Amino acid sequence: MDESRYEEWLDLWSEDALYWVPCNDDDIDPARHVSIIYxxxxxxxxxxxxxxxxxxxxxxxxxxxxxxxxxxxIVERGSAQLTVHSNFILGVARGGTQQIWxxxxxxxxxxxxxxxxxxRKTVLLIENDQEIPLLQFLI
Amino acid sequence: xxxVGNLIQGTRIHGSLYRDPxxxxxxxxxxxxxxxxxxxxxSEIPRPGDFVRRAIGLQPVILVRGADGKIRVFxxxxxxxxxxxxxxxxxxxxxxxxxxxxxxxxxxxxxxEPTFSEGYDAGLRKEDFGLTPLPRVDSYRGLIFASxxxxxxxxxxxxxxVKEFIDLFMDLSPSGEIDVRTGIQKLRYAGNWKFMPENSxxxxxxxxxxHKVAFALHSKRTGFDVSSLYKxxxxxxxxxxxxxxxxxxxxxxxxxxxxxxxxxxxxxYAAALERRYGPQKAAQxxxxxxxxxxxxxxxLYLMTHIRVVQPVSVDETYVYYQPVLLKDAPDEINVGRLRxxxxxxxxxxxxxxxxxxxxERNQIALHAAGNEWLFIGRGAHRDKVLPDGSSIGHTMDENxxxxxxxxxxxxxxxxxxxxxxxxx
Numbered sequence: 001m002d003e004s005r006y007e008e009w010l011d012l013w014s015e016d017a018l019y020w021v022p023c024n025d026d027d028i029d030p031a032r033h034v035s036i037i038y039x040x041x042x043x044x045x046x047x048x049x050x051x052x053x054x055x056x057x058x059x060x061x062x063x064x065x066x067x068x069x070x071x072x073x074i075v076e077r078g079s080a081q082l083t084v085h086s087n088f089i090l091g092v093a094r095g096g097t098q099q100i101w102x103x104x105x106x107x108x109x110x111x112x113x114x115x116x117x118x119x120r121k122t123v124l125l126i127e128n129d130q131e132i133p134l135l136q137f138l139i
Numbered sequence: 140x141x142x143v144g145n146l147i148q149g150t151r152i153h154g155s156l157y158r159d160p161x162x163x164x165x166x167x168x169x170x171x172x173x174x175x176x177x178x179x180x181x182s183e184i185p186r187p188g189d190f191v192r193r194a195i196g197l198q199p200v201i202l203v204r205g206a207d208g209k210i211r212v213f214x215x216x217x218x219x220x221x222x223x224x225x226x227x228x229x230x231x232x233x234x235x236x237x238x239x240x241x242x243x244x245x246x247x248x249x250x251x252e253p254t255f256s257e258g259y260d261a262g263l264r265k266e267d268f269g270l271t272p273l274p275r276v277d278s279y280r281g282l283i284f285a286s287x288x289x290x291x292x293x294x295x296x297x298x299x300x301v302k303e304f305i306d307l308f309m310d311l312s313p314s315g316e317i318d319v320r321t322g323i324q325k326l327r328y329a330g331n332w333k334f335m336p337e338n339s340x341x342x343x344x345x346x347x348x349x350h351k352v353a354f355a356l357h358s359k360r361t362g363f364d365v366s367s368l369y370k371x372x373x374x375x376x377x378x379x380x381x382x383x384x385x386x387x388x389x390x391x392x393x394x395x396x397x398x399x400x401x402x403x404x405x406x407x408y409a410a411a412l413e414r415r416y417g418p419q420k421a422a423q424x425x426x427x428x429x430x431x432x433x434x435x436x437x438x439l440y441l442m443t444h445i446r447v448v449q450p451v452s453v454d455e456t457y458v459y460y461q462p463v464l465l466k467d468a469p470d471e472i473n474v475g476r477l478r479x480x481x482x483x484x485x486x487x488x489x490x491x492x493x494x495x496x497x498x499e500r501n502q503i504a505l506h507a508a509g510n511e512w513l514f515i516g517r518g519a520h521r522d523k524v525l526p527d528g529s530s531i532g533h534t535m536d537e538n539x540x541x542x543x544x545x546x547x548x549x550x551x552x553x554x555x556x557x558x559x560x561x562x563x
Binding site for chain 2: 023025030031042046047049056057058129133
């Protein structure tokens with residue numbers, strides 16, 4: 001994600017993927033309430049296609065990014081499914097400033113072969129109810 | 140006092156209008172604290188006690204439905220020592236209690252009691268210390284506006300010719316009513332507030348440049364191909380409405396409907412529109428884009444949402460995107476509107492972020508003072524001016540932007556507001 005290896009990132013997802021960044025609060029109903037990101041597999045592919053197209057103005061020039069992931073915790077372990085919580089902090093450097101993004105990620109992983117696919121990733125931004133700058137990268 | 144008269148000259152405007160802090164200071168007095176400003180929609184405060192915290196210019200206000208059912212707008216400031224009485228963004232409250240010394244007001248704005256009241260002179264009248272209401276509040280089709288100034292034209296006069304287009308937007312709802320309790324995507328950008336209305340209303344011109352990839356993705360997804368709007372320019376689309384309002388009126392710009400069979404929900408929605416409006420108007424609503432509307436100075440109606448422009452300083456602006464649900468439309472239609480909205484708008488959308496990046500670059504570029512003038516002349520040679528003072532132009536013309544600036548210049552040149560009155 002920090003190195004724009006978009007295809008490899010896309011390969012991590014299941015076919016019925018859901019990539020969700022709620023807006024205003026962590027437990028909104030996405031059928032009644034707007035989200036910051038609510039991507040099914042099709043839109044996830046579009047997001048990556050757009051980022052790869054070179055047309056995203058906020059990616060010109062490309063921001064430098066690096067994130068730390070910590071407090072990784074398996075909170076649920078099924079026979080073929082894992083739910084994993086983690087915290088992240090992400091630095092984004094661009095246009096003379098450094099933005100800091102922070103939040104909690106919830107990964108629902110499904111076993112496939114000898115590995116896992118991401119069936120669902122929810123990102124709870126600590127800033128999801130604040131006035132935020134553009135989020136034109138993968139969070 | 141800044142004189143903007145010579146900074147706006149027909150087809151050219153001066154860069155300092157976006158950059159000069161004294162222009163921004165003047166705008167607060169001459170625009171934000173004078174004219175009608177949009178503060179919220181009735182659907183946000185359906186029950187007695189419901190409130191939302193908003194701002195007019197830099198002044199914090201509370202929009203609240205009182206226990207008596209009446210909608211009021213108050214300055215969010217305690218009458219004792221001026222602290223903020225309401226710090227929550229929204230909620231329901233029987234009373235607002237100032238956290239500083241506990242002065243408490245009903246949701247109708249009346250002071251219940253100054254705390255430890257035995258220490259006040261017996262002659263102190265509670266009635267003199269209610270929350271200060273905005274002097275003027277009015278609404279149109281659920282859109283609530285307020286004005287800091289006690290005098291001025293009525294809301295009806297202010298909206299004037301733009302009401303017809305607000306009606307058209309509302310008509311997308313089978314009940315004629317909308318619901319904006321959908322949350323708010325909140326953004327900030329390092330640029331002047333005026334970039335937002337200008338850029339939001341001229342997408343047909345900049346679209347082929349900054350939104351090309353996103354438009355292609357969108358037409359693939361929805362089946363609606365908007366590229367026809369700029370491939371062959373359509374006359375009579377761009378409207379400048381007296382009062383500084385701008386409209387993109389697509390009634391004559393039919394878009395090829397999707398080839399695929401409409402879903403049962405879409406069919407039910409179409410049938411509901413036909414029942415309410417008749418087949419002819421329903422067909423028009425279903426095959427054209429709803430008008431894009433800017434109501435001077437801070438309200439935009441754009442496809443999926445209401446957008447509110449909130450100035451912070453000369454080079455910083457907040458923007459609030461609130462998706463609009465159509466009351467009594469099938470759930471699938473409304474969920475589809477939310478997903479469409481997220482595709483296009485918000486910090487992580489595929490369209491509006493490119494606009495915001497452009498605005499930030501615009502703010503930087505306008506410090507270059509080699510030639511200070513911005514040119515807004517597209518279509519000026521073929522402006523069609525109507526008897527009511529509005530003008531209409533082709534899809535990529537800038538007649539509405541010229542109209543915006545003419546109105547802006549007029550408002551900014553009016554005599555300054557009287558200094559705040561003493562007493563009361």
